[in-house]
Amino acid sequence: MIGVAASSGSKEAILIAGVAGLVAGSMSMAVGEHVSVSSQRDAEHADIERETQELAGEPQAELNELAMIYMKRGVARELAMTVAQQLSARNPLGVHMRDELGIDQASLARPFQAAVVIGRWPPWRAAP
Ligand SMILES: [Zn+2]
Numbered sequence: 534m535i536g537v538a539a540s541s542g543s544k545e546a547i548l549i550a551g552v553a554g555l556v557a558g559s560m561s562m563a564v565g566e567h568v569s570v571s572s573q574r575d576a577e578h579a580d581i582e583r584e585t586q587e588l589a590g591e592p593q594a595e596l597n598e599l600a601m602i603y604m605k606r607g608v609a610r611e612l613a614m615t616v617a618q619q620l621s622a623r624n625p626l627g628v629h630m631r632d633e634l635g636i637d638q639a640s641l642a643r644p645f646q647a648a649v650v651i652g653r654w655p656p657w658r659a660a661p
Pocket residue numbers: 584587595598629633
């Protein structure tokens with residue numbers, strides 16, 4: 534901005550340079566947020582991929598694993614196995630994602646949404 538002011542001296546040029554600087558700044562913040570959430574999402578997708586393969590390859594081990602998780606939370610052994618079996622019968626990947634990985638299917642990281650929610654998009658919106 535200072536460079537433009539010194540070279541041309543036109544008020545319009547200074548204003549344009551200033552606005553361009555603001556827009557570029559908030560866009561780069563939005564891009565940064567997008568990248569950080571994207572890598573979180575990539576990690577989640579890798580976990581889901583691995584879990585899918587484990588479920589396909591060793592369903593019994595996965596069932597035991599799930600039952601162990603419920604026992605650690607205070608559920609009695611037999612009941613824990615029953616709960617693991619019944620939840621797995623319905624949606625095996627979903628229950629492992631939630632109870633083993635702590636991933637809520639409904640709130641999987643959405644990069645663009647994150648940039649909007651934290652107020653960095655669109656760039657002309659006031660910063661929080
Ligand atoms: Zn599992």
